[in-house]
Amino acid sequence: MNSKHISNFKFNGINVTLEYMSRGFVKEGDQEELPMIPPRADLPPGTVNFVTEFGYGQLLAERDEMIHERDNTLISDENENRIAVNLINAKLQLLLDRIASAKIVNLAKQPKNIVRFGAEVFFKVDSDPTIQHYQIVGVDEANVAKGKIAFISPIAKIFMDRKVGDRVTLKLGKAEKQFEIVSIKY
Secondary structure, eight states: OOOOOEEEETTTTTEEEEEOGGGGGSSSGGOOOOOOOOOOOOTTOOOOEEEOHHHHHHHHHHHHHHHHHHOOOSSHHHHHHHHHHHHHHHHHHHHHHHHEEEOOOOGGSOOOTOOTOOOOEEEEETTOOOEEEEEOTTTTTTBBBTTTTEEEEEHHHHHTTTTOOOEEEETTTEEEEEEEEEEEEE
């Protein structure tokens, strides 16, 4: 006898169905290990989950893709299909929790002359005349290769509340790097 638990709810206007199988109704030899779910980007406990509008849109698109993937998972082996769907549901739950905790920051309302969340900071490092830049974004949107760093990263933290012309120091073990803010853009 199988016992399925189905939860239906609306999340941001989208109907979401989560399906769980009770482990109490599975034969002892048929019990599979719970899937290992990779964690989402680190957000320390008690930290507000700030996101840009773009980052929030990415989270919603990821949710839609996951729901589509789950609803279209058709593996002929029932056990394999259940495992695949349970894995997607577990990932989806982590994503839904992240979306529910998101606080969208309106970049148009940020002060233009001070580094805050969402700012694109242009800077020089030490005596190198090359201008580099990063945008300070939410943890799920961060991607150093795309010039986006999480607001909880050490570099973002030293830039916060600074102005053009300010010099800040980042300690890297025994070494130090000096950053000079050249411009700020939102």
